[in-house]
Amino acid sequence: MSELTQTVDVCITLNGHSIKATIPARENLADFIRHRIGLMGTNVGCEQGICGACTIRLNGDSVRSCLTLAAQANGHTVETIEGLTDSGEISQLQEAFHRNNAAQCGYCTPAMLITATELLNSKTEISRDKIREYLSGNLCRCTGYHAIIDAVEEVAEAQNNGR
Amino acid sequence: MxxxxxxxxxxxxxxxxxxxxxxxGKYLDDIIVPGMLHVCYVRSPYAHAKIIEINADDALAIEGVVKIVNGKDLLEYCKPWTAGLTNLGEMRSAPQHAMPPEIARWQGEAVVAVIAETKAIAEDAAELVEIDWEELNPVTDLQKATENDSALIHPELESNVAWSIDIDAGEVDSALENSDIVVEKVFEVGRQTGVTLEPRGMIADYDRGKSYLTLHHATQVPHIQRYIIARQLGLSESSVRIICPELGGGFGLKLHVYGDELTTCALSMMLGRPVKFVADRLESFLSDIHARGHRISAKVGVNKDGQIQAMTLDNLAGCGPYLIHPRTSVIEPLLVAICTPLAYNLQHYRAKATLVYQNKVPTGQYRGVGMPIASLVAEGLVDAAALACGIDKVEIRKRNLHAVDAYPVTAVSGEFLEGLSQVASLEKLTSMMDYKGLRAEQKTMRDKGIHRGIGVVTVVEGTAPSPALYAAGGAPISSxxxxxxxxxxxxxxxxxxxxxxxxxxxxxxxxxxxxxxxxxxxxxxxxxxxxxxxxxxxxxxxxxxxxxxxxxxxxxxxxxxxxxxxxxxxxxxxxxxxxxxxxxxxxxxxxxxxxxxxxxxxxxxxxxxxxxxxxxxxxxxxxxxxxxQREQLMVYANCALGVSLDLDINTGLVTLKKIWAVDDCGRIINAKLVTEQLRGGIVQGIGSALFEECLYDEDGQLLNGNLIEYLVPMAGDVCDIECAHIETPTKASELGAKGCGEAGIIGVCGAIMNAINDALEPFNASVTSQPFTPAKILRALGKV
Missing domain, CATH: 3.30.365.10 (Aldehyde oxidase/xanthine dehydrogenase, molybdopterin binding domain)
Structure with missing residues (x-):
């Protein structure tokens, strides 16, 4: 059972705080964030990297936390919905989601915001098709996506006008 | 005032x-109760097998494992239940245990519970539980299940047929004989499941001092669940409290009685400690209710002018090895039988439905319940009739919808339609989508080798049921x-x-x-x-x-x-x-x-x-x-829905271009929320129409029970959906509101089928087996 009990020491910068812990080597980043640290805004939907509900930001990139070992985040920077909400970085997009009712049950929403923010920050030309393509790794079972696309498009247009 | x-x-x-x-958002898995244990279920690897012996010694030896419980251990804690309704004719139904003491009847049925200090330990230990099985003959094929030499899932019931119904209204045979044209089609609707993004879950916390069970339960129906859970565990209703956290999706999936959830309650009573159960995605596919899974032979008789004379259907539907409790699995075929003819004015109708047991996951109510199938059949027949008569597909609907001044209408299947705005909705829809423009464009595109399909349907949506549906049949369901x-x-x-x-x-x-x-x-x-x-x-x-x-x-x-x-x-x-x-x-x-x-x-x-x-x-x-609401079995709302898509005849791939919906759910409280219910339902229906199917082999093994192989619609698979509203308030209440949560999923499956077949028309081909996959489309085109 050694592979089940082996531990590793990690130091992860989570939402700006440095966290040191000794954890099972097999612990995934989603479980680390949720059950070890207690930040429950990151949701788990499939644990096989398809639904995207567990998407977080690792060194600035959106990443599936269910497919990432916590040990792989050792020495790196992790941001979750809690950190991004508190910093105000995604407030414009959150307001657009609010206006458009771009969330129903809300289970996919934190991850959807993180993926959409990556697109909005990418400095590429943004169209509805581009948004659809970019968000195609995040399953939403409630909204039918239209309102989510509207919200992201609104922010993209506001960004363009601001340029 | x-x-x-x-x-x-x-x-x-x-x-x-x-x-x-x-x-x-605080969901079930976000809740931590002090002293909480975790349960992981060992599930049957076979569709039908007898448990000979369970050896849990190695599992118990793992540090952190608290207890291992099987179906026999549960007998004194949780009573079996027998699902049934007395108001819908005879149902053959067998008792179901929270975990079976002897025979597992579907692949995925929970048979052993492993309780441990952490979920990871429970999962590790579950892998070490050894079960000696004796395989029994699985019943999987719908047709074979009804035959006399079939193995029986419940020998004491003497048949695999759970329920059947016959509706015979008017003079069907003579009406068909007198019709100018009779069109016959066989429709298949694949088995699918709900896929809530958040899996099912529960924390059961039994207080031995107070004899009081507190449940954090991801359920849509806390009061109904409380009644049933208390009854099965031998507690009084007032000794059980259910607290629902936020739910990560319901869609009907989270309102049934599940054995693993009742077992979780019993485990907490057994141990006097809180126990958490959260299904993972793989066990969701094997334990959440499935739905649909019907094969319907249908006929429509029309006159040359497109006037529908008569309709018949014969539906063979599958359920699991048990009727789901407490609603039963018969409501889906029931609603196919009573809702198929609702949208149209016809006088002669015959419907037969047979529901058969299978060694597969139990089926139950999932968004739309039967009505998406009913609409697919009706709209498929109407389009086929339009083609046979050489009439435009919108025009044939206008000729057959209930007349504007006909309401209230008693439809041919006996349903009361208080007031619908079908004609106005259809007119608004065709103007919104510029139907004539689309048809002209379709013609031009065909000349360029682009195969565009247009599908239009008129939907009747049953909402807000009265107690006549369930409670009158003895089910503890509050309407x-x-x-x-x-x-x-x-x-x-x-x-x-x-x-x-x-x-x-x-x-x-x-x-x-x-x-x-x-x-x-x-x-x-x-x-x-x-x-x-x-x-x-x-x-x-x-x-x-x-x-x-x-x-x-x-x-x-x-x-x-x-x-x-x-x-x-x-x-x-x-x-x-x-x-x-x-x-x-x-x-x-x-x-x-x-x-x-x-x-x-x-x-x-x-x-x-x-x-x-x-x-x-x-x-x-x-x-x-x-x-x-006691005046009408259901308060019927209506919707007109249109789809435009492109079909690649070389790959069979469908690209959705645009969807339009005009919905009438009576008095609107918040139009934006109605629009979002329509869009959400439409995209779930796109999943049904194009992607989703629980594929089984003949041994009853689910072949694609994971999100990699069971496809659900993602943002890039779907298109923009434009919605508009008409308000025809119901007189059943002062508020005047009807429901709007299911019109989208009901209508879009048939609309997509019709649009695909519209695109296939020049090739003299059509598809009637949902999901309408590229392989089926290429087969229809004779390319594979």
């Missing part, structure tokens, strides 16, 4: 949506709902209701109705749901009933609260009650225009300063009102 509509009808943001957007309002001392309103909200907007709807009736700011109203200890008994959320049923109860409670507030103000201010009114959160004297009291003044008066009251004056400031 007439209510001045200020808030009802406005597309305001949901009061609770920002909390989700900030990541504050009633309630709203309790309390005026607080600070002048704000607290509301509790039996309704639950999985994101549809129930909180918003209830808040808007109260704000409107009391002319109060939405910020001064707080709605709580889902806790059986604090909310009035109600049916919860299913069958598009929230706004229609709980909304009406809320309107009644708010009107009574309004009267009570005015009465108190009248008493204290010594002004006649009929010159007082609520205006912007204050009680105003209409004659002087002056503010008589604020809401806070009234709150303070009734809770603290009762010395101001005359001796016999005790005004009620906690007010509960109920409502159940």
């Amino acid at each position: 007439a209510v001045n509509r200020k808030v009802i009808g406005q597309s305001l943001p949901r009061p609770n949506v920002m909390s989700f957007i900030k990541g504050h 009633r709902d309630a709203c309790t309002l309390r005026l607080e001392a600070d002048g704000e309103i607290s509301c509790t209701t039996g309704l639950t909200d999985q994101g549809q907007g129930g909180v918003a709807i209830v808040t808007q109705i109260i704000a409107d009736t009391l002319d109060l700011s939405m910020d001064a109203i707080r709605v709580s749901m889902g806790d059986t200890a604090t909310t009035p008994f109600g049916g919860g959320t299913w069958a598009s009933r929230g706004t229609a049923i709980a909304g009406e109860a809320t309107l009644r409670a708010a009107k009574a609260m309004r009267a009570s507030i005015l009465e108190v103000t009248s008493m204290i201010s010594e002004q006649p009650v009929d010159i007082l009114d609520l205006v912007n959160g204050e009680i105003v004297n209409l004659e002087t225009g002056e503010t008589q009291m604020s809401m806070q003044d009234v709150g303070q008066a009734i809770h603290f300063k009762t010395h101001q009251f005359p001796e016999d004056f005790e005004p009620e400031m906690i007010i509960t009102r109920h409502y159940s």
Whole structure:
């Protein structure tokens, strides 16, 4: 059972705080964030990297936390919905989601915001098709996506006008 | 006094949506109860097999494992149940155990519970549980299951046929004989499942001292679940409390009785400790209800002018090895039988349905329940008839819809249609989508080798059921709902209701109705749901009933609260009650225009300063009102839906271009939320139509029970959906609202099938087997 009990020491910068812990080597980043640290805004939907509900930001990139070992985040920077909400970085997009009712049950929403923010920050030309393509790794079972696309498009247009 | 509509009808943001957007949604798995253990289930690897011996020694030896329990151990804690309804003819039904003591009847049925200090330990240990099985013959094929030499899933029932129904209205045979054209089709609708993004889950916390079971339970129907769970565990209903966290999707999936959930309750009673169960995605596919799985042979007889004379259908449908409790699995084929002809004016109709047991996951109510199948069959027949008659597909519908002045209509299957706006909806739809323009464009595109298909359907959606559907058949299912309002001392309103909200907007709807009736700011109203200890008994959320049923109860409670507030103000201010009114959160004297009291003044008066009251004056400031819809089996709403798509005839791939929907759900409280219900339902229906199917082999093994192989629609798979609304309020309630949660999923499957077949028309090909995959389309084209 050694592979089940082996531990590793990690130091992860989570939402700006440095966290040191000794954890099972097999612990995934989603479980680390949720059950070890207690930040429950990151949701788990499939644990096989398809639904995207567990998407977080690792060194600035959106990443599936269910497919990432916590040990792989050792020495790196992790941001979750809690950190991004508190910093105000995604407030414009959150307001657009609010206006458009771009969330129903809300289970996919934190991850959807993180993926959409990556697109909005990418400095590429943004169209509805581009948004659809970019968000195609995040399953939403409630909204039918239209309102989510509207919200992201609104922010993209506001960004363009601001340029 | 007439209510001045200020808030009802406005597309305001949901009061609770920002909390989700900030990541504050608190779901079942986010809840930690001190001392909590975790359960992981060992599930049957076989579709039909006998448990010979269970060896759990190695599993028990792992540090952190607390207990391992099998179906026999559970017998003294949890009674088996037998699902059935007495109002729908004879049902053959067998008892189901929370975990079977002897025979597993589907691959994925929970057979052993491993309880440990952490979920990881429970999962590790579950892998070490050894079970010696004796395989039994699985019953998997629908047709073979009905044959005399088939193996039997429940030998004591002497047949695998669970239920059947015959409807025979008018003179079908002669009407078909007299029809100019008879079109015959066989439709198949694949088995699928709900795939809530959040899996099922529960924390059971039994307090031995108080003999009290507290459940954090991800359910749409807390009051109904409480009744059943208490009964199965031998507890009184008042000894069980269910608290619903936020739900990550429901869609009907989270309202059935699941053996693994009842086992979790029993484990907590056995151990006297809290036990958490959260399904993972793989076990969701093997244990969440499945739905659909029907094969329908259907005929329509029409005259040359496209007038429908008669329709027949023979439906062979599969369920699991048990009827799902407490609603049974028969409602899906029942609704196929009664809803198929609803949209159209015909006098001769025959429907037969046979539901057979299979060694597969039990089937149950999933969004739309039978109606998506009914609509697919009806709309498929109508398009086939249009083609045979050489009539335009919108025109043939106009010729057959119930006439505008015909309402109320009793449809050929006996259903009462109080008032629909089918003709107006269809006209609005065709103008929105520029139907003529699309047809012209289609012609031009065909010349360029692009195969565009256009599908148009007219949908009738059953909503807000009466007790005649379930309770009349003996099922403990409340079709009633309630709203309790309390005026607080600070002048704000607290509301509790039996309704639950999985994101549809129930909180918003209830808040808007109260704000409107009391002319109060939405910020001064707080709605709580889902806790059986604090909310009035109600049916919860299913069958598009929230706004229609709980909304009406809320309107009644708010009107009574309004009267009570005015009465108190009248008493204290010594002004006649009929010159007082609520205006912007204050009680105003209409004659002087002056503010008589604020809401806070009234709150303070009734809770603290009762010395101001005359001796016999005790005004009620906690007010509960109920409502159940009893006039119609279901309150029927309607929708017209159009699809435009491109079909690649070389790959069979479908690209959705645009979808339009015109919905009539009666009185609209919040049009934006209606639009979002339509869009959400439409995209789930796109999943049904194009991607989703639970594929089984002949041994009853699910071949694609994971999100890699079971495809659900992602943003890039779907298109923009433009919605519009018409309001034909129901007379069944003062509010006038009908439901709107299922029109999208009901209509879009048939609309997509019709659009694909529209694109295939030049090739003399068609598809009728859902999902309409590229392989099936290429086969229809003779390319593979």
